Amino acid sequence: MSNTYADLELSLHRRDEAGYAVEFRFTQAGDDADNRLSGNDQLRVAFDFEKFRELIYLPEEYSQALTNSLFGDPALAAAFLQARANAQKDGVPLRLRLFMGTSAPELHSLRWECLLDPQDKTPLTTNENIYFSRYLASTNWRPVRLRPKGDLRALVLVANPSDLLENKLAPVDIAAETNRAQTGLEGLQVVSLPNETERASLAVLTTHLRESNPDVLYIVAHGYIANGQPFLCLEDDNGKLARVRGEALVTQLKELPERPRLAVLVSCQSAGKGVGEALSALAPRLAEIGIPAVLAMQDNISIDTADKFISAFFHEIQRDGQIDRAVVVARGAVRSAPDYWVPTLFTRLKSGRLWYIPGVGVDGKEFGKFPAVVRNIRKMRTTPILGPGLIEPLFGSLREVARRWADQFQYPMSPHERESLPQVAQFLSISQDPLFPFDELEEYLRTYIRATHKDDLTPDLLNGTPPLDKLIEAVGARRREQNPLEPHRVLASLDLPVYITANPDSLLEAALAAAGKQPQSVICPWNEEIDPPDVTPPDPAHPLVYHFFGRWNQPESMVLTEDQYFAFLIGATRNTDIIPERVREALTNAGLLFLGFQTDEWAFRVLFQTILAQPGSSLRSNYAQVAAQVVPEDERLMAPQRALKYLEKYFSKGADIEIYWGSPQELLGALTRQIQGR
Secondary structure, X not given: OOOOOEEEEEEEEEEEOOEEEEEEEEEOOOOOXXXXXXXXXXXXEOOOHHHHHHOOOOHHHHHHHHHHHHOOOHXXXXXXXXXXXXXXXXXXXXXXXXXXXXXXXXXXXXXXXXXXXXXXXXXXXXXXXXXXXXXXOOOOOOOOOOOEHHHOEEEEEEOOOOOOHHHOOOOOOHHHHHHHHHHHOOOOEEEEEOOOOOOOOHHHHHHHHHHHOOOEEEEEOEEEEEOOEEEEEEEOOOOOEEEEEHHHHHHHHHOOOOOXXXXXXXXXXXXXXXXXXXXXXXXXXXXXXXXXXXXXXXXXXXXHHHHHHHHHHHHHHHHHOEHHHHXXXXXHHOOOOOOOOOEEEEEOOOOOEOXXXXXXXXXXXXXXXXXHHHHHHHXXXXXXXXXXXXXXXXXXXXXXXXHHHHHHOOOXXXXXXXXXXHHHHHHHHHHOOOOHHHHXXXXXXXXXXXXXXXXXXXXXXXXXXXXXXXXXXHHHHHXXXXXXXXXXXXXXXXXOOEEEEOOOOOHHHHHHHHXXXXXXXXXXXXXXXXXXXXXXXXXXXXXXXXEOOOEOOEHHHOOXXXXXXXXXXXXXXXXXXXXXXXXHHHHXXXXXXXXXXXXXXXXXXXXXXXXXXXXXXXXXXXXXXXXXXXXXXXXXXXXXXXXXXXXXXXXHHHHOEEEEEOOHHHHHHHHXXXXXXX
């Protein structure tokens, strides 16, 4: 995860009928500042599309003409060469992202992978020191989260209809293509189609996409463009040729709750014809609906070139999960082939990563405080603090809830606020009534849990209106039974006296009871409607679970809206006595273990400031402080690597908290192995 590359983004936008404006943004390795070319608004380029059509079968002349068109402005050529020189000076690659704005979709019809270096005229996109990709914006708001490599799943479909020869198409070697994919995807959980009972059809593909939620979708099939529309040659129920419109596949993927992170389309012309409206082709459409990385073919490609390229690509991606680096290395492996430029990478990922390594920080150093954390746990000097990330696997992302509400109730404020549940809930509390957000959230979660986890629920819970806690506890019990490393199960086994939670559920209490303990549940009395609690001195057999932001079974205790978070923060920082002495001690004279938080969430920010405001906070410096932090969704960030550095500084500045990069389950799993001496 170290920042081992320099970053250059060239953005092209339609300026007028005569040409395009160019924006130049460069970030040097290890630098926090963007460098922009002075006089940006004067940089202009023009492309003679008719000339490129005439040169389509003259690759050398085409490459030279495209290079002259892009780097025709001496200032832009000089800026590019300077950026490359700075990267070379630092001994790092240059990540080059070419962004075509929505005002200039016609630019995708150009063969950008044929670009030459403006100085030495060698192919630019086969240079292993330059990571080239076409960068696309997406209209899809749904985030795509990184996962560790060991958790990744892949779905492979190889279509070989029995009547390909009759349709003047070459047969596809299913065994060879499947073997290449499975070899390249070694380490991932792979499902391959067709199999003994299923065809390589759109219906079967759709079923597996929904059931397995693959991170990688790999399709090998013939493809073509007719009347401006992309088609894939899949199979019907009888194994015959089924000409599937690309739009049908796009629709199926768009409707998925979770979409693949990488789609690989080994299909002739799956990325366009190289001429005409290439945005009508399949790959850009998949990128537009939210698949963050699509690798496809922009024209006919020979079997030999496809074989060498794909083999090299998957071999390289196994090294570090860096998609754009793997593409340029694979293109270099076929640089002598006349169709080396055909494979095309469309991405909206600024970091280019497919997966991450749990525990490894921005500087590439592994998390090293396990001995201290384990000792503090054994001596009961650790306080776990539970956040929303621990319950989202049960009922989905709270960002998704906010987006649904924003659409349903026509949230009128800034677009970036549409993912903030407290801000959207605040709007509903005013436009409807104060209890409306709570009632709406309770109803939504009850419906979601019943639909998503119906196999885990008894008939009495599937009908009527049982308390939300009962539904959540039933699903939680099933998850603990199925997974020894389920976070609440692991936490309940640690024999600690105090647990802090920002969540309104009773999952932890249920897990502690299942572990033979007698937990006491206490709610922070942040408003006058909540009675001050009587707290019995806790111990590992009778642990205290302290709910900062309320419980489902007490609506008046819930902290949900913007105003409620402000009211809580003011009350808890001005009057620290509302927090019981034993809880204050657990927050100040112990090592804190943050699990399931994102730093931009209201729950974390308010809770973190409340903790820092407690008297005696300096005592925490005696203990190792740890936060499990999932790698941020990089399509939401301007500069992912700099964002990671910022987060590390944020945690360390006020509280000396060290980040374990990974999910709560990964951190608790690693801790469990450490405690068990493995």
